[in-house]
Amino acid sequence: MEKPKRIDLEDRYLHKKLREQLVAELRTKGITDEAVLSAIGLIPRHYFLDSAFDKIAYEDRAFSIAADQTISQPYTVAFQTQLLKVKNGDKVLEIGTGSIYQTAILSALGAKVYTIERQEALYKKTQKLNSMIAELLPNVYFFYGDGFEGLPEFAPFDKIIITAAAPKVPEKLWEQLKVKGMMVIPLDESENAQRMLRLTKKKDGLAKRESFEQFSFVPMLQGKSQS
Numbered sequence: 001m002e003k004p005k006r007i008d009l010e011d012r013y014l015h016k017k018l019r020e021q022l023v024a025e026l027r028t029k030g031i032t033d034e035a036v037l038s039a040i041g042l043i044p045r046h047y048f049l050d051s052a053f054d055k056i057a058y059e060d061r062a063f064s065i066a067a068d069q070t071i072s073q074p075y076t077v078a079f080q081t082q083l084l085k086v087k088n089g090d091k092v093l094e095i096g097t098g099s100i101y102q103t104a105i106l107s108a109l110g111a112k113v114y115t116i117e118r119q120e121a122l123y124k125k126t127q128k129l130n131s132m133i134a135e136l137l138p139n140v141y142f143f144y145g146d147g148f149e150g151l152p153e154f155a156p157f158d159k160i161i162i163t164a165a166a167p168k169v170p171e172k173l174w175e176q177l178k179v180k181g182m183m184v185i186p187l188d189e190s191e192n193a194q195r196m197l198r199l200t201k202k203k204d205g206l207a208k209r210e211s212f213e214q215f216s217f218v219p220m221l222q223g224k225s226q227s
């Protein structure tokens with residue numbers, strides 16, 4: 001079956017009901033941050049998927065989007081966002097724009113989001129979607145580039161979130177994090193599993209390291225990919 005290209009940009013009663021159910025499910029799975037849960041209740045996830053997926057957009061699972069990449073599972077988005085402790089006005093660097101869903105959640109929490117995607121095709125897709133739903137994405141800045149490099153010209157950041165499986169803590173990103181800033185990163189543990197870490201930058205530049213559950217992400221790759 002060919003994938004429909006139309007995006008359904010209507011937010012109907014049914015979608016709101018489905019989001020309420022998703023929020024309830026995330027609570028049972030252990031998400032407790034009310035601000036994160038309300039952001040998930042607010043952002044129409046089906047905007048970030050093809051319209052054929054309309055009704056299942058609110059199931060707690062990941063999907064493929066363009067260019068063989070995925071939109072993270074809602075639980076993963078909620079978990080990473082909760083760890084990041086986003087405050088209104090925080091300057092957040094996101095690596096791996098993908099579908100923009102995670103970006104939209106950060107933006108709904110009042111963050112100023114700088115988001116980088118390495119795949120040109122996805123970057124172009126996000127530009128198009130952003131022009132259609134700009135009011136849902138205030139204070140979001142999109143970049144096509146290699147996330148390993150970060151954005152030195154906009155550093156330092158209060159928070160850094162990596163939404164692809166990282167082979168190691170990217171040094172340049174660590175340098176771009178403020179003291180007392182936090183990085184949430186799924187770090188490779190075995191071939192298909194990453195350990196979610198929260199690293200807080202101490203005054204001496206070293207990391208306080210907290211370790212959480214295992215997740216499975218697409219890999220964080222070096223360099224840009226052109227389409």
Ligand code: SAH
Pocket residue numbers: 069070071072077095096097098099100101102103116117118119122145146147148163164218219220221222223
């Ligand atoms: N936050 C996204 C997750 C998408 S999957 C969402 O909620 O939908 C991870 C994304 O990271 C993919 O789009 C992939 O292309 C991108 N990625 C992988 N390595 C990268 C890198 N070095 N720099 C920027 N983006 C990268």
